[in-house]
Amino acid sequence: MIKCVKCSEVDAIAKAGIIRGKQRYYCARCDYYFTLPAAEISIATNSSRKHQPTIVDIARELQISKSTVSRALHGHADINEETRKAVLDVAKKLDYQPNLLAYGLAKSKSLTIGIIVPEFINSFFPYVIIGAQEIANPAGYHVLICQSNESYQTEIDNTNVLMSSRVDGILASLTGKTPNVDHFKKFERAGIPIVYFNRVTTDVCASKVIVDDYDGAYQGVTHLIQNGCKRIAHIAGPQNLQICRDRLQGYKDALLHHDMELNESLIIYHDLNPESALHCAQHLLDVPDRPDGLFALNDPAAIATMQVAKEKGIRIPDELAVVGFSNEPTSALVEPGLTTLAQPMAEIGKTAVNLLFKQMNDTSDCFIPETKILKTTLIVRKSSLKRQF
Amino acid sequence: MIKCVKCSEVDAIAKAGIIRGKQRYYCARCDYYFTLPAAEISIATNSSRKHQPTIVDIARELQISKSTVSRALHGHADINEETRKAVLDVAKKLDYQPNLLAYGLAKSKSLTIGIIVPEFINSFFPYVIIGAQEIANPAGYHVLICQSNESYQTEIDNTNVLMSSRVDGILASLTGKTPNVDHFKKFERAGIPIVYFNRVTTDVCASKVIVDDYDGAYQGVTHLIQNGCKRIAHIAGPQNLQICRDRLQGYKDALLHHDMELNESLIIYHDLNPESALHCAQHLLDVPDRPDGLFALNDPAAIATMQVAKEKGIRIPDELAVVGFSNEPTSALVEPGLTTLAQPMAEIGKTAVNLLFKQMNDTSDCFIPETKILKTTLIVRKSSLKRQF
DNA sequence: ACCGGTTGCGAAAGCGTTCCCGGTACTTCC
DNA sequence: GGAAGTACCGGGAACGCTTTCGCAACCGGT
Secondary structure, eight states, X not given: OOOOTTTOOSTTEEEEEEETXXXXXXXXXXXEEEEOOOTTTTTTOOOOSOOOOOHHHHHHHHTSOHHHHHHHHTTOSSOOHHHHHHHHHHHHHHTOOOOHHHHHHHHTOOSEEEEEESOOSSSHHHHHHHHHHHHHGGGXXXXXXXXXXXXXXXXXXXXXXXXXTTOSEEEEOOOTTXXXXXXXXXXXXXXXXXXXXXXXXXSSOSEEEEEOHXXXXXXXXXXXXXXXXXXXXXXXXXXXXXXXXXXXXXXXXXXXXXXXXXXXXXXXXXXXXXXXXXHHXXXXXXXXXXXXXXXXXXXXXXXXXXXXXXXXXXXXXXXXXXXXXEOOTHHHHBSSOXXXXXXXXXXXXXXXXXXXXXXXXXXXXSOOOOEEEEXXXXXXXXXXXXXXX | OOOOTTTXXXXXXXXXXXXXXXXXXXXXXXXXXXXXXXXXXXXXXXXXXXXXXXXXXXXXXXXXXXXXXXXXXXXXSSOOHHHHHHHHHHHHHHTOOOOHHHHHHHHTOOSEEEEEESOOSSSHHHHHXXXXXXXXXXXXXXXXXXXXXXXXXXXXXXXXXXHHTTOSEEEEOOOTTOOOOGGGHHHHHHTOOEEEESSOOSSSOSEEEEEOHHHHHHHHHHHHHHTTOSSEEEEXXXXXXXXXXXXXXXXXXXXXXXXXXXXXXXXXXXXSOHHHHHHHHHHHHHSSSOOSEEEXXXXXXXXXXXXXXXXXXXXXXXXXXXXXXXXXXXXXXXXXXXXXXXXXXXXXXXXXXXXXXXXXXXXXXXXXXXXXXXXXXXXXOGGGOOSOO
């Protein structure tokens, strides 16, 4: 005996097909289609994921409205001190944790900043990230880390992930293969501020944090010259990156200003993949007229070269003096210690986040990007001090 | 001339105080309080944050409902192929990116897994994270990385952040100071699966991924014994961590099984802070009856000891043979190369995520935790091969 | 003509917040 | 004693999405 769920009519009911596996009925009297509720099937289905307390739970417990709870939790005005305390007590009792997703949806901000780095196996980027967190966390922001793994496609994917996550700002360091920054344009269009650091390009108008790469390279190469090197090679990076062009230029200018000849065959291009470093080193040390000095664009490349040199029995620094870039912790551990240009890694992260915050809080309609250039410091170790000199 | 916004009465209007800076009126006829709307003030306020396209935008463009758009975007059934294509086209045209916050709110899942690590300066955890991402990303999950910086309080804070972010699962490796895992219990209560890896404790019933630390330590110490060491020291870790207890036990048993005496004064406890490593090394090498072999609980501690030994002019391995643990890339770079027990780092990450997914998809009401124990491999380098032996 | 069944889509209820508006009750002041 | 002002609180829309369910339109077989 089927009763219409609306008019409780019994006689005017007709079957009206099957819908989603359930019998459908039609009540001719009230012209209404309906199916019968699934009769208490699975009252407690799979409730493995328990209900997390919400402000509504707190409100119910205290018999007040959720607006009041929300106000209380945020120390808003318009709230009685006693009420506030009561809310805070219940919140603690229920172990309430605000739902950041709901918060983000309501406020159109996620309290998250995204960081895209090419890798974090070497210490450079981890240190930058730690610096960034040191500023971001106390400000209530947390950090979503994406690594592009030196892959252009992954970098694009990462931008989409961060876009979907509705991050409030971006810190980015490009891969060596990124030909353009079109995939970052969407952040600009969406009004999401972005600060590039370290690996930047010139063809974009945005805030940047870099070190004085030209100057660092110039210093490093000059140091090699002063230590008696006559044929100085350079492991350069991908030329899409400004950082690599600057270091290359610093190398070139240092040679020229010291009246040394510039030999293109002594410049090798590294694509920043770990394996590539070894190939560069091999190549470099295999040429007939071997260099007696090397300025590498980063410490891993310098260290890789030192390893290969050792295998070949080439003495460092006497037969080959080496200077790296970054002063990663490892450079102090290798034998001999690697002379290198220290970058203020944590400082880079901090500066970048500060720049980002500045841009996020900027209310003027036309924001003027800023470029911060930090200084490098030459750290002299044994890898560059030729004995016979 | 004020008109009541309800009944348009003019005469029965009286002023009724100021509310939030605005004049309030009272209409005696309809017993109604009201204020006047703020008359078009700031039509275009600060719209620096542009509107991101939503499914409603797509729906409007195609004159269909947002339900249909949602279905189309997810390749649902109940959708006409043509409609689906049209939706996809418009989505592409508008550069639509789904709002993960809204998605998460609606579905009560964030497609995010949280990872808590004590640090990521050394290479171990980065490699684990990369392994984890290799499984998580293709499955549509992304990873929220928190580092506790070896601080118990920060670890607690991190659990709260991850709770608020409504992550769908947790991978955790504890600090050396974590006395208990009460702060992780909330995940259990909320039904959020959690897998501990590497730095685990015994006092919790959860899935774990570890390596056979006991066996690794046993192998390492045996190797030292076989290379002629008579007095083998051990830099041990905090005893709240099972991993450290196991390595210590492996060390002890290896000595006992080879009829060597166990000298408690040769065991030094490292709290895992970077500076502490140097203190341990100093202490170890300053004792009058210096050890001739060292098994360190990890590579950084082993390398720190090698550094200190070098400064003191102690020859490695002849005067002090050293074995580390983990096979971080640096251990191959130091001089002499560090003998160590290789951990399958990426494998640990992958296994942990797989275990997590297994638990997330588990529908049975009582999940049985699993512990995966991976194998270590002894990598012999020069730091342990005494010449005169 | 009617029933059984299929296909495709729309309406609307949530998800957990925030925040704008009203509204009540009370105090203060002329 | 009435108007002005203060202190608090509740209702409800909005954020962008998923999902359930209702319903129209159709088709084929009796």
